[in-house]
Amino acid sequence: MIHAIRLFAVLLAACLLWGLSATTTHAGAYEAALPPELATAADLCALVPCAEVLPGATRFSPRKGQPPYAEGYGTGTDGKPALLGYVMLSTDITDTPAYSGKPVVTLIGMDTQGRYAGVKVLKHSEPILLLGIPESALLDFNRQYVGKSVADEIEVGQSRADEGVVGVDAISGATVTVIAQNQVLTTSGAAVARQVGILAPTQRAPASFAESGKRYSWQQLVASGAVQRLLVQPAQVGLQGGDGPFIELWFGDLNHPDIGRSVLGDAGWQGLRAQLRSAEHAIFVIRTAGAESFKGSGFVRGGIYDRVQVRQGADAFTFRDLDYLNLYGVAAEGAPTPTESAIFVIRSPGFSAAYPWKLSFLGNRVDRATGTRSFASFDAPYWLPETMLQGGRPHIDEPEAPWRKVWRKQAGAIALFVALLCAVTLVYALRDRLTRRATHKNKWPVNAFKYTAWALSIVFVGFAAMAQPSVTQVLTWFHALLLRWDWALFLSDPFIFCFWIFIIVTVLLFGRGLFCGWLCPFGSLSEAIFKLGRFLGLKRWQRQLPRRWHDRLKWVKYGVFFGLLAVSVFSMGLAEMLAEVEPFKTTFLVGIGNRAWPYGLFACTLLGLSLFIERPYCKYLCPLGAALAMPSTFRWFGLRRKVDCNHCKACAVGCGSQAIDANGRIDQRECLHCLDCMVLYTDTRGCPPLARERKRRARDGLALTPVGRDGYFFPLVPVPADAPKLSGPDPRLPTDPVAPPYAAKAGAARWITEVWDHIWPWSGEGWRSARALQVAGLAIALAATVAWALAATGQLRAGALIGWWLGWSVYEVLIRLAGRRYVKDGPWWRGRYRRATVMDMLCYVGFKNLLVGAVLFLTLKGMGILSA
Numbered sequence: 001m002i003h004a005i006r007l008f009a010v011l012l013a014a015c016l017l018w019g020l021s022a023t024t025t026h027a028g029a030y031e032a033a034l035p036p037e038l039a040t041a042a043d044l045c046a047l048v049p050c051a052e053v054l055p056g057a058t059r060f061s062p063r064k065g066q067p068p069y070a071e072g073y074g075t076g077t078d079g080k081p082a083l084l085g086y087v088m089l090s091t092d093i094t095d096t097p098a099y100s101g102k103p104v105v106t107l108i109g110m111d112t113q114g115r116y117a118g119v120k121v122l123k124h125s126e127p128i129l130l131l132g133i134p135e136s137a138l139l140d141f142n143r144q145y146v147g148k149s150v151a152d153e154i155e156v157g158q159s160r161a162d163e164g165v166v167g168v169d170a171i172s173g174a175t176v177t178v179i180a181q182n183q184v185l186t187t188s189g190a191a192v193a194r195q196v197g198i199l200a201p202t203q204r205a206p207a208s209f210a211e212s213g214k215r216y217s218w219q220q221l222v223a224s225g226a227v228q229r230l231l232v233q234p235a236q237v238g239l240q241g242g243d244g245p246f247i248e249l250w251f252g253d254l255n256h257p258d259i260g261r262s263v264l265g266d267a268g269w270q271g272l273r274a275q276l277r278s279a280e281h282a283i284f285v286i287r288t289a290g291a292e293s294f295k296g297s298g299f300v301r302g303g304i305y306d307r308v309q310v311r312q313g314a315d316a317f318t319f320r321d322l323d324y325l326n327l328y329g330v331a332a333e334g335a336p337t338p339t340e341s342a343i344f345v346i347r348s349p350g351f352s353a354a355y356p357w358k359l360s361f362l363g364n365r366v367d368r369a370t371g372t373r374s375f376a377s378f379d380a381p382y383w384l385p386e387t388m389l390q391g392g393r394p395h396i397d398e399p400e401a402p403w404r405k406v407w408r409k410q411a412g413a414i415a416l417f418v419a420l421l422c423a424v425t426l427v428y429a430l431r432d433r434l435t436r437r438a439t440h441k442n443k444w445p446v447n448a449f450k451y452t453a454w455a456l457s458i459v460f461v462g463f464a465a466m467a468q469p470s471v472t473q474v475l476t477w478f479h480a481l482l483l484r485w486d487w488a489l490f491l492s493d494p495f496i497f498c499f500w501i502f503i504i505v506t507v508l509l510f511g512r513g514l515f516c517g518w519l520c521p522f523g524s525l526s527e528a529i530f531k532l533g534r535f536l537g538l539k540r541w542q543r544q545l546p547r548r549w550h551d552r553l554k555w556v557k558y559g560v561f562f563g564l565l566a567v568s569v570f571s572m573g574l575a576e577m578l579a580e581v582e583p584f585k586t587t588f589l590v591g592i593g594n595r596a597w598p599y600g601l602f603a604c605t606l607l608g609l610s611l612f613i614e615r616p617y618c619k620y621l622c623p624l625g626a627a628l629a630m631p632s633t634f635r636w637f638g639l640r641r642k643v644d645c646n647h648c649k650a651c652a653v654g655c656g657s658q659a660i661d662a663n664g665r666i667d668q669r670e671c672l673h674c675l676d677c678m679v680l681y682t683d684t685r686g687c688p689p690l691a692r693e694r695k696r697r698a699r700d701g702l703a704l705t706p707v708g709r710d711g712y713f714f715p716l717v718p719v720p721a722d723a724p725k726l727s728g729p730d731p732r733l734p735t736d737p738v739a740p741p742y743a744a745k746a747g748a749a750r751w752i753t754e755v756w757d758h759i760w761p762w763s764g765e766g767w768r769s770a771r772a773l774q775v776a777g778l779a780i781a782l783a784a785t786v787a788w789a790l791a792a793t794g795q796l797r798a799g800a801l802i803g804w805w806l807g808w809s810v811y812e813v814l815i816r817l818a819g820r821r822y823v824k825d826g827p828w829w830r831g832r833y834r835r836a837t838v839m840d841m842l843c844y845v846g847f848k849n850l851l852v853g854a855v856l857f858l859t860l861k862g863m864g865i866l867s868a
């Protein structure tokens with residue numbers, strides 16, 4: 001057996017290494033290094049292969065227009081040089097994020113008729129296209145656009161001729177990526193087509209101002225939204241934090257008489273009106289903080305102000321020197337003193353003050369880790385207040401966010417999935433009734449539901465909806481909780497989103513077992529294969545690992561999880577690659593036959609082993625299982641045990657998860673809720689203590705009462721004289737009971753001391769027993785405080801902060817084990833304490849500190865102290 005384990009481990013490592021090397025070699029456009037000046041260089045096509053997206057073009061103009069594009073020239077049909085079309089860089093036009101939260105940098109070619117001539121992905125950060133789905137799938141997706149017109153309404157999905165919708169096929173498993181890519185291609189194409197006259201410019205009805213005749217103070221203008229602020233912090237452009245923001249701008253409309261008079265004074269506003277022609281529009285911009293100029297130091301006469309622009313819908317409006325007027329001060333009472341100011345005039349009739357627009361500050365962002373610079377645009381929205389427009393604000397159709405589209409399109413399947421989750425929860429909540437109907441010889445009252453859940457989770461959830469949760473999502477949640485919460489990111493995959501809500505709720509209520517044992521597609525597949533093996537007559541070869549090996553190997557999965565967590569602190573990309581230890585993508589997302597053979601071999605090995613060992617991957621390797629097992633330590637509702645379980649081994653023998661120890665205690669982290677032991681718990685013929693009592697009562701002619709919640713027949717006399725006495729460890733608690741120092745207190749005093757106990761890990765006992773550790777702890781605490789202060793001022797990178805979090809948590813585990821070695825069992829309000837094992841303490845501290853860290857970050861952010 002030991003040799004078999006070693007062989008398996010070596011095979012596993014070889015597959016992973018091979019897979020990783022294969023991955024690295026074929027990375028393609030994944031996180032490809034782009035020229036640093038790509039965002040700003042005038043000659044775009046000297047840096048990127050424009051000819052590949054505009055076939056036939058041999059010469060390209062410098063970037064022109066706003067948003068920018070390059071003209072491509074070649075030989076026309078008459079043999080003379082001719083304009084063949086236009087090339088644009090998607091990130092010049094839109095920064096629509098894909099699944100990774102970053103945009104897919106795409107080069108797009110369009111002919112003079114407005115047809116897509118070519119699409120080339122220069123860089124993407126989609127891990128799924130690196131590890132799960134071949135990158136060629138994205139290339140194939142892009143190829144569908146060639147020949148289609150920018151005037152077409154292109155959507156991912158079926159064509160609908162009656163509605164004028166042209167459909168393109170999605171990539172299974174990368175829906176969000178392709179919906180975002182569709183938005184990028186159509187938005188970019190339309191923006192350039194509008195500029196070069198292929199599409200008519202957007203017509204917006206001019207604004208009819210509602211005038212009050214009042215002059216407003218600065219405070220009133222800001223409060224009403226008539227003046228808006230654009231704030232950029234140093235961290236947002238990759239700089240070390242300093243004394244203040246990178247730049248702080250205030251801006252607003254000047255054509256509106258109330259705002260214009262308030263900001264410029266009567267005479268100033270009349271003067272401005274005299275200079276503006278009809279359909280011309282003025283805005284003001286002032287800088288009140290930061291050393292950066294919004295006019296740009298490179299501005300020369302006749303040039304363009306390249307640091308600010310106004311965007312309205314798909315249109316961008318830039319300013320030349322002739323569009324600039326001096327602004328000598330702000331007349332509104334209480335206005336700040338500007339350090340730089342300007343009035344800009346929008347001369348395009350396409351602009352209307354009745355509709356929302358944005359002021360964009362354009363700059364470069366420096367990646368502090370790699371030093372690379374990328375183009376960045378910081379926007380602040382503006383829309384005249386409702387009361388300043390006659391008839392109020394007009395209705396506008398905002399483009400639907402990609403995640404909303406996904407939810408709308410898959411509404412039916414999502415509803416079915418949610419129904420499945422609710423049904424399984426309900427069935428499990430009624431488990432007591434089911435297990436009482438079952439016996440050790442007939443488990444169908446339970447198994448009928450469980451097997452149905454397995455079948456649905458494999459076929460519907462795994463293969464059809466591809467909704468297999470993964471440890472990478474746990475890592476993403478972890479980072480998002482501590483650093484940046486983005487609902488759009490989590491909503492982008494509805495099945496996974498709903499699944500995680502289910503997982504979080506049920507793990508806290510029951511432990512990981514309901515998800516792992518009933519609904520995880522891979523776990524269900526693995527278990528189904530084991531049962532199939534039994535059905536096919538392989539039972540005599542089916543084995544459990546010897547207890548001592550099981551008890552060692554079960555820790556491997558926690559090691560894998562913590563390893564991934566630690567790697568993710570430094571590189572999420574590397575962590576995603578290492579997460580290939582999960583065979584989920586190979587099995588469900590891509591298919592074993594569609595991946596490089598090491599991945600296929602790895603998945604097949606695990607599934608093949610499942611014929612002989614029950615769920616080998618779940619028990620020993622799964623980092624997701626480990627991540628869910630940790631909070632399971634604090635599940636509210638555990639499985640029942642009776643006093644006699646500590647010497648009767650009947651349940652333990654039948655537990656496929658080997659979750660019941662020699663004392664009859666259930667390890668909630670390992671239990672997969674098969675409910676076999678619960679069937680036995682009330683089975684008057686299968687459970688030895690119950691069978692004995694049944695026989696005794698039958699022999700003595702006594703009545704057989706029902707079995708109570710404690711797992712025994714109801715006593716026959718009011719005083720439970722025949723209730724069994726506890727001798728040996730209490731199997732109803734995972735470890736021995738312990739009373740914390742504050743257990744005797746009551747009311748508010750109890751609450752206060754308990755909260756303090758969670759915050760303050762040190763104790764007199766710990767101090768006496770581990771003084772050196774305590775001193776080290778104080779030093780770490782001090783360092784952690786400094787780290788928080790640095791973070792608050794934007795001077796510390798997020799990774800370092802998470803590193804501190806991990807370091808502090810490890811220390812807290814050690815110090816609590818030395819002095820406060822107890823955890824609460826079950827619901828927090830019940831106050832059942834027990835001795836903590838190392839794993840209990842790790843779970844408690846890890847979970848608590850994650851919550852504390854998240855609350856701290858949100859508080860700092862809410863106070864505006866933390867910007868990153």
Ligand code: SF4
Pocket residue numbers: 515516517520521522523524617618619622623624625626
């Ligand atoms: S341990 Fe992993 S593979 Fe097994 S059921 Fe749980 S999440 Fe699924």
Ligand code: SF4
Pocket residue numbers: 639651654655656657658659660666670671672673674675676677678
């Ligand atoms: S037999 Fe009991 S302890 Fe073992 S996995 Fe099933 S429910 Fe959990």
